[in-house]
Amino acid sequence: MKDVFILIAEDDADDRFLLQAAFEENGFKDSLQFVENGVEVLDFLYKLTSEEDANLPRFILLDLNMPKKDGREVLKELKQHNQLKKIPIVIFSTTNNEQEMRRCYELGANSYITKPNSFEGLLKTVAALRSYWMYTTNIPG
Numbered sequence: 001m002k003d004v005f006i007l008i009a010e011d012d013a014d015d016r017f018l019l020q021a022a023f024e025e026n027g028f029k030d031s032l033q034f035v036e037n038g039v040e041v042l043d044f045l046y047k048l049t050s051e052e053d054a055n056l057p058r059f060i061l062l063d064l065n066m067p068k069k070d071g072r073e074v075l076k077e078l079k080q081h082n083q084l085k086k087i088p089i090v091i092f093s094t095t096n097n098e099q100e101m102r103r104c105y106e107l108g109a110n111s112y113i114t115k116p117n118s119f120e121g122l123l124k125t126v127a128a129l130r131s132y133w134m135y136t137t138n139i140p141g
Contacts, residue, residue: 038069
């Protein structure tokens with residue numbers, strides 16, 4: 001069985017630290033891969049697809065407001081790629097705007113979560129993500 005991992009695209013160092021702590025408290029010690037901008041997301045995933053029997057992330061937690069390439073551009077590009085379009089993408093952003101949410105869903109986002117404003121809220125959000133994307137859903141290999 002392939003190792004299960006989650007790809008997290010987050011440009012803010014403090015948010016990366018908090019996400020790592022929250023995921024570790026929810027049982028994800030060695031299954032996180034962080035990238036800091038949209039170009040890194042695409043480079044990382046394209047490199048994986050060039051490998052034989054590629055091990056793709058279980059899901060991607062994607063910030064919208066990142067340098068070099070923002071989350072919207074990344075989302076659009078990933079959903080047009082034959083191998084990568086099946087990876088669930090969860091938008092994880094401070095932007096709580098209905099028009100933005102609608103746009104992300106139209107581009108192919110599988111979920112949209114507004115970042116919680118407390119660590120306790122983040123722990124609950126990560127627990128829900130873990131439960132849903134790791135145990136509730138069935139994702140083809």
